[in-house]
Amino acid sequence: MAVFEVKNLSLHYRTRFGKRIHAVQDVSFSMEEGEILGIAGESGCGKTTLVSGCMGLFIPPLYPTSGDVLVRGESLMGRSPDEVRENVLSKKVSMIPQGAFNALNPTRKIKDLAADLIMSHEKDTVSRKDLYPRIRERFSILGMDTDKVLNSFPIQLTAGEKQRSVIGISTLLNPGMVIADEPTSALDVSTQKKIIGMIFDLLDKKIFSTMMFITHELNLLRHVADRIAIMYAGQIVELGTTEQIVFDGRHPYTQALMGSIMSVDENEKDKKPESLEGAPPNLANPIEGCRFAPRCKVAREDCKHTEQVIRMVGDREVRCKYAE
Amino acid sequence: MPNKDVFEFKNVTKSFGHGKDVTVAVKNLDLAIKDQEIVTVVGGSACGKSVFGKLLLGLLKPTQGELLFRGEPIGDQIEHWQEVQMVFQDPFTCFNQFLPIRRQLEASFGVFKGKKPSAKEIKRRVDEGLMAVNMKPQEIEDKYPFELSGGQMQRMLLARIFALRPKVLVADEPTSMVDACVRAGILDYLLKLKDELDMTIVFITHDIGLAYYVSDRIFIMHDGEVVEAGDPDQVAFSPKNPHTIQLLEDIPEIHREWIQR
Amino acid sequence: MKLFKNLLKEKTFVFGFFTFIIVILFAVIGRMFVDPVTYDNSVAGTYTPPSSLALLGTDHIGRSVLPMLIMGLGSSLYVGLLAGVIATFVGTLLGVYAGFIGGVLDDIINMVTNLFMVIPIFVVLLLISSAIEDGRSLTLVAVIIGLTAWTWTCRSVRAQVSSLRTGDHISLARLNGDSTFKILFVHVLPYLFSYIFMVFIIQLATGILMEASISMIGLGPVEGVSLGIILNEANANFALIDGAWWAFFPAAFLTTILVFALYTLNTSMEGVFNPRLRKE
Amino acid sequence: MLKHNPTLKYVINRILWYVLTFFVAITINFFLPRIGGSDPVTLTLNRMSSGMTPDRVRQMEEDLNVRYNLARLDEDGNAIRAKVGADGNFVRDAEGDLVPDEKGRVVRRSLFNQYLNYLGMTMRGDLGMSIQQDRPVAEIMRESIPWTLALQFPSIVIGWIVGNILGVLAAYKRGSFDKILFPASMLSTSIPFFVFGMVLVYVFAIQLNLFPAYGGYAWEYTPGLNMGFIMSAGYHFILPFLSICPVMAGGQAIGMRSMSIYELGTDYIKFSKTLGIREHRIIKYIFRNAMLPQLTGLAMMLGQMVGGALITELIFSYPGLGTALLDAVNQNDYFVIQGGALIVAIFLLIANFTVDILIGIFDPRVKAGRVEG
């Protein structure tokens, strides 16, 4: 059984004036135990929205349109938020949010936030006495300056420390599966590397085993993910193993994305980065046909009219009729 | 007259605040930027890159040391800006949201004060600039900044440069806000522009890939100091300074092993 | 224009806007039927209930309440408007100046702001009334309200401007060779405009409430009539005890509905201008 | 020590600010009534001069000038009189000195001298003598302030707390709770609170005769620790309290609601939700963080409470500073007005200061960073 499964998930935002923005459209994938799935796409393509959907976190104006999310076979949709909170969040699935800068309550010390988390889930089984030693132990396993970090307010921490604290807290209850939404963007390259190191450390320590890793940096995904899904305008356009996607993309968008990477590599010295014209479609307006068609270099006439569906090309999924 | 120095830093330091709150943003800079050269300043966040750029523009004044422009200190700012212009980091915040973009482009010629070209000439040059960045002038006619996408706006900033035709361009993370797919295109425009105008370009970025791709020389900055300078290959493949080495190691590269699992 | 269209989709805005317009129309159209000289003549006895002679009854000296209301509403709007304009203008001016220029001037303005914050308006009125020979005119009262109410506008405008100041579009404008003056007017003020407008609406409401309050304690204008004065006189002349609701209720209602409309307007605009305030 | 303790530095910085502001406030307070030339001597004279000869009036004038500390005194403590010319000004001799004259006009201290005197007195806590009440202003203040505090402080604080709680709940729960609460709060802040007070009086005191319409306690009792008085004071407290509390609560609820909506959209709340932290805990987070900016509002309301007290106390004939000030206004007793104004300024300063410090303590964002508010 898949650890985590998303079935034809569509989500939309409702704007003040009644318009709908279909930020996530017909997304499906599933993840097995121990797998790391990377999700990549340019800014605004719906990554964060997808994560919210995966967590069952529907804060207005975000609403589910259709589809389902299954955590270890149990559906999140249609369950009462309270029950999801009680049984799933932090216990089975955790999230590391985008922009950890603001993810911590500015007026609460790290240790208190951690304590709140434990108390929220294990109120009846945990004693106050054990609370702080337990938190301290976990944080020290993660190689942090425990005393300083735990006793600080977020503002007193550096960006890296904050991000580590966020990770420490969200994995405190050994969730098994983690969804990381751009955990390192906006961080220094060096800090970024440390954070990734820490995540691997957590995986090694079996604090969690399955991870969905979201980023717009393909270079990074290449080193982190087992499989990669490429998103464009709210849809997954290609999903395959890391090798397949990075070195052998089949969807025109995947190819463009990879082609645009500039890298410091002697072999690639003379490679000229490719670029794409135009911008992704406005999701507020209904879109006809393939969403990528207007920018696609190989688009054909019918692409503009017929919606593309996911199909298997070899052992990967591609949302393009003409991809080989 | 290539190879003459456009900018010369003589032990330049820039600090903010005083007393105990002092932040030294740029420390003891001693370097020169040659005419028609493309240099790139690379460094982690808050290492002083933007301050460096603003010093070049004269938007900030050195706290210590001397900054020479073509052998002389920067005098009148307006005159300086007639030759030296900048592309700012964030295209979304660069334009006044309340004026049509076209008018703002035309207003750029205000910097020429009395020597301003005629209105017709300005119009022509703006059209030209727009064309150069692959935008049809009528496409943005009467459009306001918020009606454009980030990529388009970034191109507007470049169109402005095309129209103004400065001798020196300081580009502070000119592609930070645009998607990977669009980034290459923008760089192409810039390089085209340089060739056309014999410009000197100072890139400011944290992306070493980009630096490697475009520059004649790379400065690696760390904590307000330039720790390494040299041509791209040398800096990228045989770095000497430990900070540079560390930086290169930390950057995830597709083709290089990055982290152990 | 587009903004206005968006606003019109907002139910609360429509409510506030039209209520406000109706109140204004009442004052404006009403005024056409009111003789500004004789409106406060006594037309009947004390506290006569509404009748065809005095549509809203009469007050304690037999003046017809309706024309008094119309004139009083006019005065209150005038005070609110003038006070609002002054408070908004002074607050914005100083706020923009302090936020944009910074430095010592900022410190000085900051101090003045702090100072004005601790000088409550009624104290100024108390102290000043002994200084004014001719009594407090409507305008004077409005000016005093305005001059004591600008502080928080100044503070918040200052905060906004100092965050704007570092924005790239300001730097770009400088690179375009724009003068500081032009930068302020073309590149800073428009950004504040919606905010200033909202501030103005609140200041307008505050002005109206303030006038009513100080009239209530007898420190209001001594010329003409205003909503506050009507309320004050009704209170002082036993309108409630005598059950003459018409001498009291319409003015109370008008004040409340006017302020309510303005507050509603402000809140609904906040919702449109600040997208974080979601709507269900 | 200063260098290493940002909190202390913050506090000292604030204190210096407030001292300076206080000083300027005193100065304004002194000069404002004097630019108008409102004169306590004239005022007192008017009351008793009818039917007296000019000579006697002159003598009284002298006595009063001494009494109000206005006259320049000779060694024996008698007022100096100097010759007045035809133009109504003092005559000066060749050296520019005044010419003493038994029949002349009382020479007053210079304004600056009066100012110094006033400063000195204020520092000693001496607010001067009331013109109309023949007793120290400080005593009047001492008597009236407890009443004002006892009414306003709980009304404002409770209103503030209730309003904030309702505001958070409305933001968090939304739905019909919000749909009712929001317009209700809006309406309640729009009602001028004296109107509200008058309606309360009309309904509950005049029509239903359930509560007293005036006074702080029944006249038969003497303030003190006796049951009768306490019960009576409590009974009289209800209507004035009710006239303030809901209006305060309404305004706060609206402010808090929008602050909370803002907070609800922040990343940390989303994160806390994804962590599965309990609802009431999250509401607490929002409450606390949204409340901090609201504290400034509390300071302002507390500072302005005397202004509000004027009206409430007028409507309910309630004892307190407002009543004392109103009496003073009616009788143009400007030493009392001045004293009251000073007290009000001190109130505002203390309220602002306390909130500044509170925010500094409760909000780590301020503590760690900003020194300037």
Add this chain to the structure above:
Amino acid sequence: TDDRSFGYPREETLYVGGLQWGSPTTFNPLAWWSAFPIMEGGNNTVTYEPLVLFNSFTSEMEPLLGTIYEESNEYISVIMNSAARWSDNRPLTAEDVKYTYELARDNSVLYSGVWEHLTDITIDTVNVDTLADIVLPDDHYGQHERITFHMEGAAQQNPLAVYGALQSVRILPKHFFAEKLEELDGDFEALRSLTLGDSPIISGPYQIHNYTNERIILKRRDDYWGNDALFAGEEPGPRYILHPILEGNSHFNLALQQGRIDVTSTYLPRVWTRRDMGVQTWYEEQPYYMAGSIPTLVLNTEHEELSSKYMRRAIASAINYEDVRDLAISGYSEDIQPGLILPFGNEKQYFSAEDAEKYGTSFDKEKARSYLEKAGYTSVWHDDGRLSHMENEDGEPVRSLRIMCPSGWTDWEAIVRIVVRDLRRAGIDAYQDFVDQGVYRESQPVGRFDMILFTPAPELSPTTPLSRLEGVMSSQFWAPIGDRMEENYGRYNNPESDTYNPAVDSLIKNIPLITNQDSLVDAYRKLNRIFMKDQPAIPLAYRPEQYYQFTEAVWENFPHADNPVGPQLVPTIGAARNVLWKLRSTEKGE
């Protein structure tokens, strides 16, 4: 037990209102502003007592500490009541009286003005048995002290003013004040600053018992000397007198109609609507109150525009006095007659309907216009019939005249609004000028106004109606605008001008000395005629010396027209104090 912390039984307490407004502070009779029941205003007589009482209903002097024996233009002598005692049981003697008066001669106190009319005070002893025409209560005949107030040679010889003093100056215990003054090294200011609120030595029937900022409570003295000496052993009805302190008339009146106060001196509009709540007044019908004073509009005759008597008469003819009465003061006035003499009560003897008809002005718009023309002014009107402004003879525009009135005095404000309306209708350019009370008070004596509302001699006393006429006409102590003038604020009859009419001042000076009734009537008529012709001020309505309304829920037998057991005053004031002995509890108090 200490009853201070318990309630005061309703049925034993008389609640009075309207005499004390601010917080009570000092009970020192020498202080500038002392509280009820010491305060000068209204002349309270229940704590400290004057020599005699003036009954404004009968216009008679009633004996109290003494009985007036001889009166002439040179001196007035009073026989002391030998039964009078201080609360410490020491006898109240002529020495106390002399001391009290001489204190005012040597220091500035509220009643110092009496020494403008006195030269000396002497004491001797007489045997009352031998004095033919004196009646003293019961067994008090025999040797008595006599105190004589000498006026001969005083700059202003004015027996009326001395009578005024006899009923208003309350006698102080010499043994207490002299001793205190000595203790204080003769520092009179220090003496003046004592609060004296804690069981002071008094002679009256009610002692200060307890006071807070909310109320003042007086307690009946069971050992009051007058109970035996004057009231045949009776005690006053109420054991306590309680005066609450409230903000504003409305609360007093609310308390009155709710039965929480028994009698108030506040202005209560539309009193007839409160009839069914038990509120009563002197008369049951309009005008409800017995008039005692005349609010006037004082005109500043030194101002160019108002210097013409035609202008002044134009103004007087323009005002609709009926509207003033009906709308502004709830109809509490008889029809107003020209002149400054009340056409009823004690003053009726001096009033001449014939003169009023002949010389007085009354409401007549046409006349107003013709007077205006005579004064040399033309009105300029807007097309729509509204007044624009006035022009003088040279065709130059004239400024608007302002009517000054303290803001917040609602009945006065209403009067002014009506006057303004009428003046403008008549083509006289005037506007209201509502100012703070302080400004109002300060503007009066220095003459900084065009027209101002003012009530001369608001209380009935032995000096009325002369003091009323004097208040707006006397130029004895004339001072130019800008300098203080204690009467005649309108600066009428400037002695330095060529139009000076010496008859006015000489009449004012002589009236007190006239002993012949016919000459007196004649003199008053003359003075009133000049007033009517010159119109230095305009009487607007009649007003009681104090408003007075009561309910008989708890106490019965308050004076009113059908039961005139005392004057129309709160029974702590003047001769109304005697009503206290007549009040009977209805036993209905809670």
